[in-house]
């Protein structure tokens with residue numbers, strides 16, 4: 001096994017090899033919790049380590065965020081001044097994008113090209129988009145209708161308070177940015193916790209946030225396990241809101257934990273998103289789009305199109321196209337420019353994906369291609385396609401979170417719609433057709449927070465995303481996403 005460390009810039013290497021500290025009240029401190037390894041999933045090599053935050057560290061971080069909110073200037077600052085700081089963070093992300101992308105490639109298992117041209121610019125864009133909102137958070141005035149009284153009614157929008165931000169491992173940089181930017185734009189203070197197996201890019205982003213001039217105590221970063229560090233953010237009554245992206249299982253424990261002070265929760269959860277391909281679609285585009293929809297980032301994407309529904313008349317042709325595509329994907333290390341699909345995040349996660357495939361076959365699904373781990377160093381798994389006409393297998397119903405598609409034929413539009421909505425999840429869907437009336441009918445009826453037509457998985461900061469059913473509560477992006485960090489206050493003013 002040769003290390004990928006030799007392939008990154010000296011700045012990235014020295015960041016990885018240094019002792020990793022956490023950000024509390026503007027200071028970078030040595031955390032006091034348990035030691036964790038940083039593993040490159042492309043090689044299985046331990047490339048660094050860090051101590052997780054202790055409960056006392058988390059307590060200090062929450063105290064700092066609370067003080068900064070209650071007694072600090074951030075929420076009182078002129079909105080244009082806050083906007084400038086957000087804009088500066090975006091500039092710094094762009095200036096340091098090579099380093100951030102290399103950290104995502106080494107620690108997060110992202111292909112370097114995607115991290116450099118996709119994730120890093122998207123993180124910068126999150127701050128620019130929200131910089132624009134800072135000066136547009138406004139209430140209304142109205143004339144109340146109470147007889148005999150001269151009254152003036154007002155509504156105000158205020159930051160919700162201290163936010164706990166918890167991110168998953170499948171997009172540490174960009175998902176951190178998607179939470180930090182609206183929290184900061186609204187005037188909140190916060191404690192951010194990245195996933196334990198992808199901490200490095202968040203710590204580097206924290207340094208850039210300090211450099212951009214965010215006041216002390218406004219942004220605090222703790223690291224370590226979900227069951228200790230993350231759970232405290234859910235429980236602590238000094239936190240007013242938690243924004244969580246991760247699994248439905250963890251969301252349930254956060255709902256329990258947050259009962260104490262009934263803190264507000266935003267939950268961005270899992271999915272089992274359908275891709276509906278009709279016989280009037282451009283089939284080359286549909287096959288390519290469906291393959292990208294499930295195999296990009298090795299299927300570790302919340303909106304992955306993991307159930308591919310295909311009209312019977314084109315079923316064999318599309319399935320062949322998908323399998324040809326799956327077999328042609330070059331699986332390899334994240335820093336190699338020839339790799340088209342990287343590894344799964346950990347040995348444990350690869351075991352889970354492998355078990356799903358085996359159980360899917362035991363449940364009656366037919367393996368059409370892939371299905372095996374790639375032997376050798378790293379946690380690679382073959383792009384896999386299974387067929388399940390009965391829709392009774394676990395690969396039809398459960399989120400695998402790996403490069404595993406299940407294909408199912410349908411007769412007509414009504415049948416396709418029934419299959420699409422046959423899920424406890426409702427995060428995303430895509431419809432591939434040249435019939436615009438059909439596309440409109442289906443976008444109305446599919447139970448999903450986002451539906452793409454003739455494309456899949458394209459996010460935009462102006463377009464809210466979030467879940468129907470067990471895919472979550474609330475939305476991220478757009479005004480809706482910002483509003484989740486705001487309280488609405490009504491004011492009745494008696495004039496005489």
Ligand code: NAD
Nearest residue numbers: 167168169194195226227230231246247250268269270302
């Ligand atoms: P996870 O739920 O295991 O972990 C997510 C985060 O929660 C991590 O930081 C983890 O440390 C923390 N955590 C774990 N237990 C906790 C607890 N008891 N209290 C508080 N925090 C805790 O999820 P994961 O495996 O890291 O991520 C994959 C999941 O995330 C998938 O289900 C995927 O679909 C989902 N996801 C959803 C979106 C979306 O926008 N809807 C985006 C990306 C990922």
